[in-house]
Amino acid sequence: MKEIIYKAKKEIYIYNTLKRTKELFIPINKNKIGMYVCGPTLYKKIHLGNCRTFIFFDVLYRYFKHLNFNIKYIRNITDINYSFNNSFNNKYYSYFYKIKTYYSKFNKVLNIFNLLSPSLEPRTTSHIIEQINNIKKILKLKFAYKKNGSIYFNIEKYNKYIGNYGKILNNINIYNQFEKTNSFSKDKKNNLDFVLWKKLKNINIIKWKSLWSTGIPGWHIGCTTISNKYLGSYFDIHGGGVDLKLPHHECEIAQSNVINNKKKNLAKYWIHTNMLTINNKKMSKSLNNLILPYDIIKGKFKLTKNYKINPFILKLYLLQTHYRKPINFSLKSIKNSIKNYINLLNIFKKIKKIHPKKTSSSNINIKYYFNLCYKSMNDDFNIPLLIYNLIKINKIIDKCLNNVLKISFYDLKKIKKLMKIFLIDILGLKIFSIKLSKIKIKVLINKILKIRNEMRKKKLYLYSDKIRDILKNYVSIKDK
RNA sequence: GGCACCAUGGCCGAGAGGUUAGGCUAAGGUCUGCAAAACCUUAUACAGUAGUUCGAAUCUACUUGGUGCCUCCA
Structure with missing residues (x-):
């Protein structure tokens, strides 16, 4: 079996606050x-x-x-x-x-x-x-x-x-x-x-x-x-x-x-x-604007309108901004990223769906992407840039899924390895399956309820009650 | 007052001197009995002024607006 990991150069540049410049990282003891x-x-x-x-x-x-x-x-x-x-x-x-x-x-x-x-x-x-x-x-x-x-x-x-x-x-x-x-x-x-x-x-x-x-x-x-x-x-x-x-x-x-x-x-x-702010203000006890992680994950946070947000989506959200820049927490900013991240975290599922023949060829330069990812990390731990590159690779997989691009058996294996190294080993994310986000379920239920209301108007109570029974585990329906 | 940081489309947000993320929204398409989902394509942009450069969202200077630290704080 071929070695498919491209080794990174240990040439890391770190922004040193003491000197206010990026410096080549040379450990004191080798x-x-x-x-x-x-x-x-x-x-x-x-x-x-x-x-x-x-x-x-x-x-x-x-x-x-x-x-x-x-x-x-x-x-x-x-x-x-x-x-x-x-x-x-x-x-x-x-x-x-x-x-x-x-x-x-x-x-x-x-x-x-x-x-x-x-x-x-x-x-x-x-x-x-x-x-x-x-x-x-x-x-x-x-x-x-x-x-x-x-x-x-x-x-x-x-x-x-x-x-x-x-x-x-x-x-x-x-x-x-x-x-x-x-x-x-x-x-x-x-x-x-x-x-x-x-x-x-x-x-x-x-x-x-x-x-x-x-x-x-x-x-x-x-x-x-x-x-x-x-x-x-x-x-x-x-x-x-x-x-x-x-x-x-x-x-x-x-x-x-x-x-x-x-x-x-x-x-x-x-x-x-740098700081995580809310409404462009630093969190403090006196302003009563503390964001507790469990509140967001369990859907008890008012600002995120009680949406339950997966911890790994939250983690990716925190990592998507460079560590020396402030993050201003808002519902819009996190909501808009959710789909993006679900797509990225579902990559291993997508890879499983692609079955290239061992003889098929591809013109994707995997080594180039490996280098891009390491280069991002080596430049003062530019994790946003790394995520940007991973999203790009994710797009390639999307294109392969839809037969827009062709990929060889070995290249697919290399992409899987790359994603494993950066998503799981380095960013420490766990891959989970999300069929529908909570937000979408809410939209879905609202649509069902609309139809139910039309049924009630037409006095099709037998069917509208059936819908109420089916949905009782998710929403409590009270008619006026 | 001192020091540090930030400014990107209708909205949210990445960005490495040339190739211009991505998501939401919008328009069109593939697929489909009709939908939904998924995917593809398209649109609109870098606070202002000057400079460096063949070429600047990106580098430099200034201006404007905003934030943090200087009291315990990640």
Whole structure:
């Protein structure tokens, strides 16, 4: 049997936020890749915007694996936070119960999108000692100060001796701009300074003892500690949402540069995914515009008019826009893509229907399409371009089905392989069969009901009642 | 205020300096007893101005309109 996979060149270009240009990806250690992505904070259900980020990095993980890289993918779990104690009413059982349920809900959601598990999912609370040790180091090097039992990172000093806070934002002047904004902690010397260790009052139950006080570590030190522990002080890829650039990622870099006495900025390539908006606004609890994946899938989301949308159609929808562009979620945009995606995902069914003879020829250049697909992925993970190419190939299959184009037995096999690699292995989609979309069923039922009404007008009640009985499982019909 | 991002037909949305996705809608066709479904064909376009180029939706500059981050955030 001939080898029908065309091997991809490992020439990948990544847009590095640190340098704001596309760069050739050269791993620090030849074939090994370390990738860290900021995971969820377990204080609420994850929304579709969170999913967008995790889905994107899952495709990256799958793609690197496909290219035979030895990749270690770490996604942390933030299971303690300054605001946690209040929201859990300071009760142990309430805290543990909520963390457990939010974590299982998080996993359930990622499972329906068919995401692979990362190599490790370390938790903040399992790394308290390491975090305390790192804070000690920063204190010893005098890049932090103690005030009222809490420890703060000193940005002024950091900027003086290491000096690149604001690098990701391309705004080193942010230090000066920040003085204008309001202070929300009187203990800080400067508003940009951030908490490394937060002292908690006696009423707070979830806390740890340290040299300085009883309290919890700050949010940023958790990520630096965990990434350093599992990937080393300098690794290949650090990912997250754009909204984490400041302060979170700036703080991670600052801490790491101090702890490791390096100006390496923690990771070689920084990748930031853009936001999912609704009505062109970012989702937030206060605006009450959160999109929960389960609501859409189960048809409980008002904006999608209660249509049940298949998770893989939703996944394809999230992937069809380049990760550095915002997506504005709307019913129209998703509804208009549905048919397109159903067509694409039904490709294996279509391929089964084509039976070319072993002797028949074709003039389709499969190698050209393989190259196009790899080229798309290698150009800063241009998944929309990949999907565009797959749709093009899908059109070829359509043409073959209708005898507009001819295809040879072996070429058909190669197309099947190509689709398997990109749709299933890399994009992580599952092929399912859809006979009719829910939307079409609704149209269909409405048409039937129209006929029934005509029957009732003509007093053909025997038949109109039969229709009502048949449809009772799908719609309840109430006549005036 | 600083930094970053976005602008594509009647609508929704991809797009790689030349070949101009795809879907919805519309018109015509194949198939069919009539329909439906499926498929084929066709239509309309790149916010504005200037520049680079033999050639720009794509690159550069400016203008206009919009969004995000700068407070916890994916």
